[in-house]
Amino acid sequence: MATTSISTKPLRLSVVAGPAMENIEIAPDKQTVLGRAGIADVRLLDETISRRHAQLALRADTWLITDLESRHGTTLNGVQLAPNAPAPLQHGDMIRIGPWIFRVLLQGGGPTTSIVATTDDGGGSISRVQRVPESELSLRAQERLDLLIDAAAGIAGADSEVTLADAVLDVLVKATSFPRAAFIKRVGDSDAVELVGYKGADASSAVPGAPGASNVKQTETGFPASFSRTAAAKAFAPSRSLIRAASEGQVVRIDAGSSANYGQSIIDMGIHSAICAPVMVGASAAAYLYLDSRGSEDAVAPDSAAFCQALSKICGLAMAKISAMALADRQKKLEADLQAARDAQSLIMPVPTAEVGAITYAMHSEPGRIVAGDLFDVIALDPSNPRGKVAVLLGDVAGKGVGAALRMATAQAFINAMLKHTADPAEVMNATNKHLATRCDAGQFISIWFGIFDPRPASEGGGTLTIVDAGHGYWLLKPPGQEPQRLETVGGVPIGVDSDYCYTSETVAIKPGSRVILYSDGVHEQPSPAGDEFGLQRTIAALSSSNNPEEDVVNLVQSVKAHAAPQLVAQAAQGPFAAAPVVNLADDVTVASVFVHE
Numbered sequence: 001m002a003t004t005s006i007s008t009k010p011l012r013l014s015v016v017a018g019p020a021m022e023n024i025e026i027a028p029d030k031q032t033v034l035g036r037a038g039i040a041d042v043r044l045l046d047e048t049i050s051r052r053h054a055q056l057a058l059r060a061d062t063w064l065i066t067d068l069e070s071r072h073g074t075t076l077n078g079v080q081l082a083p084n085a086p087a088p089l090q091h092g093d094m095i096r097i098g099p100w101i102f103r104v105l106l107q108g109g110g111p112t113t114s115i116v117a118t119t120d121d122g123g124g125s126i127s128r129v130q131r132v133p134e135s136e137l138s139l140r141a142q143e144r145l146d147l148l149i150d151a152a153a154g155i156a157g158a159d160s161e162v163t164l165a166d167a168v169l170d171v172l173v174k175a176t177s178f179p180r181a182a183f184i185k186r187v188g189d190s191d192a193v194e195l196v197g198y199k200g201a202d203a204s205s206a207v208p209g210a211p212g213a214s215n216v217k218q219t220e221t222g223f224p225a226s227f228s229r230t231a232a233a234k235a236f237a238p239s240r241s242l243i244r245a246a247s248e249g250q251v252v253r254i255d256a257g258s259s260a261n262y263g264q265s266i267i268d269m270g271i272h273s274a275i276c277a278p279v280m281v282g283a284s285a286a287a288y289l290y291l292d293s294r295g296s297e298d299a300v301a302p303d304s305a306a307f308c309q310a311l312s313k314i315c316g317l318a319m320a321k322i323s324a325m326a327l328a329d330r331q332k333k334l335e336a337d338l339q340a341a342r343d344a345q346s347l348i349m350p351v352p353t354a355e356v357g358a359i360t361y362a363m364h365s366e367p368g369r370i371v372a373g374d375l376f377d378v379i380a381l382d383p384s385n386p387r388g389k390v391a392v393l394l395g396d397v398a399g400k401g402v403g404a405a406l407r408m409a410t411a412q413a414f415i416n417a418m419l420k421h422t423a424d425p426a427e428v429m430n431a432t433n434k435h436l437a438t439r440c441d442a443g444q445f446i447s448i449w450f451g452i453f454d455p456r457p458a459s460e461g462g463g464t465l466t467i468v469d470a471g472h473g474y475w476l477l478k479p480p481g482q483e484p485q486r487l488e489t490v491g492g493v494p495i496g497v498d499s500d501y502c503y504t505s506e507t508v509a510i511k512p513g514s515r516v517i518l519y520s521d522g523v524h525e526q527p528s529p530a531g532d533e534f535g536l537q538r539t540i541a542a543l544s545s546s547n548n549p550e551e552d553v554v555n556l557v558q559s560v561k562a563h564a565a566p567q568l569v570a571q572a573a574q575g576p577f578a579a580a581p582v583v584n585l586a587d588d589v590t591v592a593s594v595f596v597h598e
Helices: 142-156 161-176 229-235 240-246 256-261 264-269 304-348 401-418 425-437 535-543 549-564 566-574
Strands: 011-017 024-026 032-035 054-059 062-067 074-076 094-097 100-106 114-117 180-186 192-200 252-254 271-281 284-294 353-356 359-366 374-380 390-397 446-454 463-470 475-478 506-510 515-519 589-596
Touching (some): 062 074, 094 284, 161 284, 161 304, 240 252, 240 284, 304 401, 359 374, 359 390, 359 549, 390 515
Antiparallel strands (some): 054 062, 515 589
C-alpha cells in the first residue's frame, strides 16, 4: 500500500537520559532506521546498540516502532518489544535503546493531564537537596505497614496512570501527614512536569495562609469540587532541584533544617518540607511521588521518606504492568482493525486466476504487517464478445484498517459504475477523482494504475493498451521473447489529492503474447535486513525466467520474501518437508500478470 502521506505528522525524540546528544527529528516521508551502522539514518554510537537496532515509520497517520532483531532489545514504556513486530506510538511514550531513553513528542499530541512549570529554587545547585539515609528508609509502625498493604490492593487494580495516581495519593496524604501530594511525570528534557494526579486539602490550601481551607469538598480524583485541574496546575509548583535529584533513582528531600539554602521561589511559597520519590520502571524514573508542606502547616511524620520509598516501588511494578497492558491493547486494536480491512479486501478481490475475454490473468495479494488496502480488479466491458475490451486496475489505498478498506471499496464500486457509461480511462479517472476528493480528508488518497486492453490479432497489427497512471508507476511490459521493460508515462497525482486535476490517457501498442506485470509499492520498497530496497532491477530479474502469468506472480512474490528474510527462506528450503516460512513483509505486496492471447 502507499506509504506516502500528504498530511504530515512529525515526530521528535526528546533525550531524557543517556549520553549527551541533540534531540532527534524524524521525517514522516520515509522509514527511519536507528542503529550503530554507517547506513543507519540516525546513528547511535554505543557498543550496546546493534548495527540496525530499531525502525520508525509513519503509516496512515500512526507512528510505529519496530525492533529489528537487535541484540539487547528495545523497550517501549518499560515493555520489551518483540522483534519485527511494529508497535504504535503515542505522545509521551518512553523508548529505551541501549543507554538512551527517549520521550516521544508528537505535534498536537499533548497529554490530557496538566503541564506545570517547576519552581526555580536557586538555579543549578542542588546542595539544599538531601538524599535520605538508608537508616531512615524503614517503616517504624504497624499502622504504616497496614496502610501500605491496603494501598497495594488499590494500586494493583489500577488500569491507567490516572487511576494509579488516585490510589497512591489518597494513602500518601493519610500516612505521611503531608497536606499536599502529587503524581508527576517529567515532560521530555524540559523542567516542566505533567500533573497526572494531585491531592490537596482544598483549593485554597495551595496558597499559604488562604482562608476557608477546611470547607471545600474533595472529589474522588483528589481535586475539590470547586477546584479544577487547571487551578491545581497553577497552584502546584514543585521544586526543580528536588525532581532533578530524584531522577538519579533515590528518594530525596528538603526539610526545615536546610532552609538557609532555599531559593527565593521556595521561600515565597512558604515550603518548609518536601519529599520526592522516583517511581522506577527498569532503570529509569517513569514518574515521581512529590509531597510538600508549607507555611504554618503541621510537621510531617518522621518515617514519611520510608513510606514514600515503599509506595514508589509498588507503583513501579504497577506502572510496568499498566504499560504492558496498554501496549498489548494498542497492538490488539491495531491488529483487529487491520484484520477487518483484510477481510473486506478479500471479499472484493477477484479470483486469483481467470480468463476474461481475450486476456488471462494471475494475481496474488500478500498482506503486510503494518497496513492493508491494496486494490485489484478485472472487468470485462463487453462480456458477450470473446475479444472485447477488458479493464484492469491495481492501486494502493493510503491508510490502514476499516477506513482504508471502505475507501478502496468505494473507489472500486464507482469505477465499475463509470465503466457502464464510458470506456475512456481518463474520463473514468477524472470522475472518480472528483467523487473521492470531496469525501476524503487530506492524506486519504489512492494511487491507481488503470488500463483498458483492446486485444487484436497479429493479422490486424495487434491490439492497444490505453492507460491512466494516477500516482502509481509500478508496472512492466514483457513483449513475446523479450525481457520485461519499464515504459515511461506522463501519469498524474493520486486520486483524491486534487479534485480539479485533469487526467489524460496514453496508448501503447501491445502485441499478442505480451504480458503486463503490475505490482504494488510493497514490492519495490520491501527492505532487506540491511535496509536495501528490492527495487526495479531485482523485480526484472525475478521475472526473467517466467513463461506465463502464474510463474510471474509466484517468482516475484517468492523473490520479495527471500529479500525480506533470506535466512528464514534459506532454512526452510533445506528440508524437503519443511513448511513454507512465514515472512513478515513491511507492506502489502500485490502482484498481477495479464497475458494477451494470440
